[in-house]
Structures are given as structure tokens and as C-alpha cells.
Amino acid sequence: MFSQLSKRPWLIAVAISLLLLLWLLSGDAFRAREQVGAEQAPAEMGLSKVQVQWLQAQPMQRQHVVQGQIEAWRRVELRAQISGSVTRLDQDKGSPVTQGQRLLSLSADNRPAQVAKGEAEVRQREAEVNAAQRLRERNLISANELARLQSELAKARAELDMARISLQNTAISAPFAGIYDQRMVELGDFVQPGQSLLSLVDISQLKVSAQIAQQEVIQLKLGQPVRVELLDGRSMEGELHFIAAAADPGSRSFRIEVKVANPEGLRLAGASATLHIATGEALAHRLSPALLSLDASGRHGVKWVNDQQRVEFTPVELISVDNQGAWVSGLPPKVALITLGQGFVEPGQQVISQTVEGS
Template identity: 80%
Template sequence: MFSQVSKRPWLIAVAISVLLLLWLLSGSLFKAQKTASADQPVVEQGLAKVEIQWLEAQPMQRQHVVQGQVEAWRRVELRAQISASVLRLDRDKGQPVEQGELLLSLSPDDRSAQVVRSEAEVRQRETDVDSARRLHERKLFSANELLRLDSELAKARAELATARLHLRNTRIEAPFAGVYDARQVELGDFVQAGQSLLTLVDIRQLKVSAQIAQQQVTQLTLGQPVRVQLLDGRELAGELHFIAAAADPDSRSFRIEVRVDNPERLRLAGASATLHIQTGEAMAHRLSPALLSLDAAGRHGVKWVNQQQRVEFTPVALISVDNQGAWVSGLPPRVALITLGQGFVEPGQQVLSQLANEGS
């Protein structure tokens, strides 16, 4: 037999390969069994053994974090009130302007002459009425005729006011201090009443608008401090100055606006920002999100061990989550949180608990 095998060396190689394969498989099986047993809770005296960690409630600042849009505090599009030609560009776009400053002039045409004619008409009517009143006092002028002259005087005064308004509308002035942001016409253009002429924005203050969920809006009050974080990392201090009285019918969220001072008139309008709204201090526990589980009703909660060494499940409210952990509320002030084996025990079950660092 041995001589036959020695004559066939390939049989020896096959035999060695089979033995090696069986040895590797036996090692993998042993490792798999060892790993599987590590995932299962250790049982002592018929009770599952779990690891716990004592957690104390800590004060933390509650806050809502929402995405918002930076807007100019005021933005107005100035339009022509009359039909005329652009006579003069008194200021150029992109410049800061003060309230009442002349920005653009339209051609007066015959409007100045119309004001002169209307003023003369008013003076004539006033003279007629004064004379009629003196005659009426002497019983030489009827009351009806005096009433007619008073009516004509009122009409002349109204026409004068209209003529003056039309003349004044040839001067396009800034209704508030701001930045001359855009111009839609050029020198010599003929514009119609209602046509857009230029845009003025006020960026001495900014407003950051956002939508906040209906579950969170009850925690907001006007005047709350808000931290505004820009995309480039800069932060601005603001305060909540507007909360919508009704929710958006589509999103069921409420519009809020935060007022931010901008004394340097930084060009931030139109940018995105993140709002950090402080809603007061609360006692909460900080833990790993991996320790959160769901009960039969689908509520988030954690499992812990009470003084009788029984498992408790307490639903919690998630306050905030970051890459360091999660803040939750709803737990007792001091709790023995199950950190290992919580997936294999149920509420009400008797267990043996051990501090997480005792077994190391």
C-alpha cells in the first residue's frame, strides 16, 4: 500500500490539502461559535447578565436648529407714476443713499405750466367767492349762487393738487435710506405709468426667514436670542421678531423671521444660513444613539435596570443629536442604563447587572 502511494506523489498532496482544509474549517467554526456566544447575554443562576452604566441628568441648553434664508430688511421697486421720458440719472446704482435723496428725474413736459395755470385758476375762484360772500351778507347775492362758487373753488383746488402731484412725480426719491441696488431704465427711455424704474434695498438690518415645525413653534417667543451661522462659518447675533399666526397649508410649518443688525452693510442678502434658536435650559441625559430602541408602540426609548434588578423601558424625547451623541429627556435623574445586552432582555425581566468596567 505504502509503495503504491509512494509511486503516486499527487495522492500525498491531495491528502495534505484535505487535512489542512479540515483544520481551517474547524478553526473558523470554533471562532464563529465563540463570536456568537459573545453576542448572547451570559446566564447565571438562570438570569441574564447585562452591563450597565450610571448616568446623571445634566443641564443643557435646548435649541432648535433650522435652515434659513438671509433677506434684506426692506426691498422696494420704485415705479413711474406718470408717462414721461427719463431726463436725468441723478445717482448711479450700487451706491448708498439717504432717505429723500433724488435718484432719477423724469421730464416735466407741460406739467410745470399746468401747475401755474391751476394756481391762477384757484386765485380767481377765491376772489370770486370772497366777493360773493360780501354781497351775500348784504342780501345782494343768493345762497345757491354762493354754493356754486364754493364748489368751483373746491374743484380748482383739487386740480391744482393733481397738477402739483404730477410734477412731483417727475422726481424719484428714496423712500428710506438704503442701497440703490438696480436700475431698469436708461437715459432717454420713455416710460409708462406703472413701469419699473429702479430697486432700493435696506441692508442696515437683515432678516433671516425660515420654516419651523408646528410641534416646535409653541416653544418660541418674540425677542428670543438667535445665533445665525453663515456658510463661511461666520456667526451673527439676532433676535426672533416675527412668528406667523397661521401655518403654511402645504407644509404645516410656521414662518419665522430673525432680525440681525448689519451696521457694516455686509452684502449677505440672498445667502443661506443656519438658525440656532435657544429655548431655555433643561435637564437631560447624554448617551449614544445606538442605545435607543423602539417599543411595541414605535416609541423611542431606552432600557435600564431598577433597584429590584428588573428591566425598565422608558420612552424619551430626542432633544438634539450630533456626532458626539444624543441628548434625551424623560429619564429619572439618575439611571442605570443597560449598555450591553439590552437587545436580549425585555421590560419586567429579572436580570443580573454589572457595571461596564467591572468585567474588564
């Protein structure tokens, strides 16, 4: 082969030229790679890397979630109006009673006699007035004398009414249907006017009271449905039937009451419950509460990456929080939320973002 090339020197020249050209081209490519690497390294040098997840806003039901206290619909403490001894316990505490049913009896003492005396006094005064009116028609007595007798009759009638009321007050009756809840006296106890005797509660309906912030009360209206969640996970349906006209001076919050039907007579009064008050539909993002942060003003917000790969901080409104996550509003409809590394970057900072799988 070499003998053939030696006979053709122009082939040797061509081969050398080709090898020289390949060597020059390989050197240019190597320098080009070095130049690109040199340009990219300063651009990426010092940039923080974060992981992002793309979130799309979804329609959700806005609601206020507040803690409340379940109360009996009505509760009354019955007190003695007269002095006397407890002569009979007509009902057992804890039993259901109807309106007007006798619950407890006090001693009548001399009250029946006072009523009989008052009735006799009234009959006598009525006879005197009737006679005086006939005499007045014949001008046999003066008008002043007739007026005096009429005044005596009115006084006798008033005393009779008082005696009858005093006798009626020996019977302590239920002002409404409910549960005979507590009794503060025992058989034979002597009681004085104003002393507590027993309590009666109406749990055919319940009311759940709560305090709601002043910026949220404007979104409420009477009659709107409310879901009441009990501590054991059960739920009851109610409606908002009371909103305070003025805020509490101390907390600056407004008292609300939710009416809940209780046909089964469940003994829930005194327990705690969570109120879920729907206030309309809104677009929101669902995310982990751990991704929420605070800005210098103390506002809740989240960090995300814009199209220029810069960190943005957007304040959000916390709509609701549960064990699965938080619903927030205020973000763009589609956002690249920083899920890893948000604590090491600040708004406006250039970053390198990596989208997590499955987002």
C-alpha cells in the same frame, strides 16, 4: 519503616482511616462543584449579553434649533406713477442712499405747464369767490351762485394738486435709507404707470425667518435672545420680535422672525442660517444618536438595563443634535445605557450586562 509499622498495627489502621476520609471529602467537593455548575448553566443558557455604559444626567440649556432664511429688514420695489421717459440715472445701483435722495428721473413733458395753468385757474377762482362774498353780504347775488363759485374754486385747487403730484412723480426718491439694489430700466426707456423701476433694501438690520412646530411655539416669547449661526460658522446675536398668531394651513407650523443688528452692513440677505433659540435649563443625557431607536408607535427612545438585569425602553425627547452627539431628556437621572447589542434585545428581556471600561 515498614518493620516499625508492622510492630504497631494500630498506626496502620489510623493511616488507612485518614486516607479514606480524604477521599470521601474530595468526592463531595467534586459533586458540589458539579451541582453548582449544573444550576448555573440553565440560568445563563439563552441569555443575551449586552454592553452598558452608566450615564448621569447633566444640566444643559434647552434650545430649539431650526433652519431659517436671512432677509433684508425692509425691501421695496419702486414703480412708475406716471408715463414718461427715463431722462437721468441719478445714482448707481449698489450704492448706499439716504432717505429722500433722488435715484432716477423721468421726463417732465408738459407737467410744468399744467402746474402753471392750474395755479392761474386757482387765482382766478379765488378772486371770483371773494367778489361774490362781498356781493352776497349786500344780497346782490344768491346763495346758490356763491356756492357754485366756491365749488369751482375747490375743483381748480384739486386739479392743481394733481398737476403738482404728477410733476413730483418725475423724481423717484428713496423712501428710506438703504442700498440701491436693482434697476429694471435704462436711460431713454419709456415707462408706463405701474412699471417697476428699481428696488431699495435696508440691511442696517436683518430679519431671519423660520417655521417652528406647533408643539414648540408655546415655549417661545417675544424679546428672548436667539443665536444666529451663519453657514461659514460665524454667529450673530438677535432677538425674537415676531411670532405668527396662526399656523400655516399646509405645514401646521408657525412663522417666526428674529431681528439681528447689522451695523457693518454685511451682505447676508438671501442666505441660510441656523437659529438656536434657548428655552430654559433642563436635566438631560448626552449620547450618540446611533443609540436612539423607535418603538412600535414610532417614538424615539433608548434601551437600558434595570437593576433586575432586564431591558427597559424609555421614550425620550430630543433636545438638540450636533456633530458630537445628542441631548435627550426623559431618562432616569442615572441609567445603564445599552451601547452594544441593543438591536438584538427587546424590552422586558433578561440579559447579562457588562459595563464597558471608562464608563
